[in-house]
Amino acid sequence: AQRVTQPEKLLSVFKGAPVELKCNYSYSGSPELFWYVQYSRQRLQLLLRHISRESIKGFTADLNKGETSFHLKKPFAQEEDSAMYYCALSHSGNTPLVFGKGTRLSVIA
Amino acid sequence: DSGVTQTPKHLITATGQRVTLRCSPRSGDLSVYWYQQSLDQGLQFLIQYYNGEERAKGNILERFSAQQFPDLHSELNLSSLELGDSALYFCASSRTGANVLTFGAGSRLTVL
Numbered sequence: 612a613q614r615v616t617q618p619e620k621l622l623s624v625f626k627g628a629p630v631e632l633k634c635n636y637s638y639s640g641s642p643e644l645f646w647y648v649q650y651s652r653q654r655l656q657l658l659l660r661h662i663s664r665e666s667i668k669g670f671t672a673d674l675n676k677g678e679t680s681f682h683l684k685k686p687f688a689q690e691e692d693s694a695m696y697y698c699a700l701s702h703s704g705n706t707p708l709v710f711g712k713g714t715r716l717s718v719i720a
Numbered sequence: 721d722s723g724v725t726q727t728p729k730h731l732i733t734a735t736g737q738r739v740t741l742r743c744s745p746r747s748g749d750l751s752v753y754w755y756q757q758s759l760d761q762g763l764q765f766l767i768q769y770y771n772g773e774e775r776a777k778g779n780i781l782e783r784f785s786a787q788q789f790p791d792l793h794s795e796l797n798l799s800s801l802e803l804g805d806s807a808l809y810f811c812a813s814s815r816t817g818a819n820v821l822t823f824g825a826g827s828r829l830t831v832l
Contacts, residue, residue, distance in 0.1 A: 710763040
C-alpha cells in the first residue's frame with residue numbers, strides 16, 4: 612500500500628536558517644510526488660511537484676528513489692514560509708493523492 | 721469567484737443524523753475529490769468523480785455516499801452520524817485528474 616510519512620509534526624527554525632521538511636514514502640513503483648501548503652487562513656494549494664523540477668518561493672524538492680524520500684528544502688527561511696506543509700504521492704497521473712499528516716513550519720524572527 | 725466552493729462552512733449536528741455537504745468545482749474542472757481531515761490525521765481520500773462518474777474510491781464508510789451531478793457539482797452525504805465523523809471535509813477539483821488539485825475552504829462538521 613502507498614504511504615507517506617512526515618516524521619515531524621512541528622518544525623521551528625529561525626529566519627534566515629535553512630529548512631528541510633522531511634517526507635518518506637512507501638511505494639514500489641514510480642511515484643509522482645507533490646508538496647502542498649496551507650498558509651494561515653488560506654486554502655490548501657500546490658507548492659511544487661517533482662516532475663516539474665522547479666523552485667517555487669525558493670523551495671526545492673528532489674525525489675530520491677533509493678531512499679524513498681522527497682524532502683522539501685529552502686536555504687534561507689522567511690517568516691512568510693510559516694505554514695502547514697503536506698507531502699503527497701500518486702502512483703500515476705490519474706490516481707488520487709495520498710497525503711502525509713503534515714508538518715507545521717514555524718519561522719521565528 | 722471561479723475557485724472551489726463548499727457549503728456549508730460549519731455544521732453542528734447530533735449523532736444519528738444525516739447531513740449533505742456540497743461542492744462546486746472550479747470552472748472547467750471535471751474531476752471532484754472528497755477528503756476527510758480528522759484530528760491528528762492527515763487528509764484521507766474518500767472518493768473521486770470524473771464528469772459524473774465515480775472514478776476512484778478510498779476509505780469511505782458505507783454510511784457515506786457521494787455523487788456528481790450533470791452541472792458537475794458534487795454532494796457528499798453522511799448518514800447515521802457518529803462522534804468520530806467530526807472532521808473537516810475538503811472538496812478539491814482538477815481539470816484532468818492529474819493531481820494538480822484546487823481545494824475548497826472545507827466544511828467543518830461537528831457531531832455532538
